[in-house]
Amino acid sequence: MKIALDPTPFHHSHSLLEFPKVVADLGYKYMQMTPHPDFIPFYNHPKADDDLVGQLKKACTDAGIEIASILPVLRWSGPDEDAREAAVRYWKRAIQIAVDLGVSTMNTEFSGRPELAEESERAFYRSMEELLPIIEREGIDLLIDPHPDDFVEEGLAAIRVIRGLNSKNVGMVYVASHSFHMKNSPLDIMRAAGDRLRLVHVADTMDHHASHGLRYITNPPGNAVRVHQHLKIGDGDVNWDEFFGGLKEIGFLDRDDTVMVSSVFAENENAEEVSRFQLDTMKQYVQKVSV
DSSP states (O other): OEEEEOOGGGTTTSOGGGHHHHHHHTTOSEEEEOOOTTSSOTTSOOOOOHHHHHHHHHHHHHHTOEEEEEOOOOOTTOSSHHHHHHHHHHHHHHHHHHHHHTOOEEEEEOOSOGGGHHHHHHHHHHHHHHHHHHHHHTTOEEEEEOOTTSSOOSHHHHHHHHHTTOOTTEEEEEEGGGGGGSSSOHHHHHHHHGGGEEEEEEOBOOOTTHHHHTSSOOSSTTOOOOOOOOBOTTSSSOOHHHHHHHHHHTTGGGOSSOEEEEOOOSOGGGHHHHHHHHHHHHHHHHHHHHO
């Protein structure tokens, strides 16, 4: 298992090419590349040309770290056909960037719209008809997160959609801070996913169902909002013994093709301290469940 840092908290304080050194200085050996204006921005065409890709690759080598995964977020399941077709084109370039960087793991979100779930599912499978042959040819491991406000948000439902692709190259991401939106318990999801679960994001969150639904109040009542945070371990309601114990049970911690990412976004002012805390705490939990 690779333990990686998502450098999103450093986007406004460091340039893209500085990320590898930042990650190394914080004690990590791996980095996850998430959307960035100079790399693969949210919803739009990748902005990294071959020169920048080469510079990023060299920066990683110089810093002594590797990119464990690349996370594009594109509208490949959008019910708007023009946007969907564009997202497929963007995906092709993103895959080529991953190949050029020597990265075989890409993770993403289902996207689409929950109020148009049937239409979005059709769009998702349509996109994958074109992308899956490329993904399989390039040996990419594509892992998908049922993100709050996607067309599929529940954990077991996500596994069914992934299974429907009938490809060993497609698996699941479990984001701990999405736990209370996925309906099913973390352990049930992990057991059902098995070796399809190959990447996890480690961040805490509050249970918005707590206090009989009044933990968070939005006005007017009934707003179709999804509330979650990306807090450091221990600042929310995630059951970390269950989380890490479940990963141990399904063999996630003992495999060489799995990635565990620290993805705390709520404390940029303490990003360095929090990143070190996350690394130490993740290692402690891994050791705790492995004895």
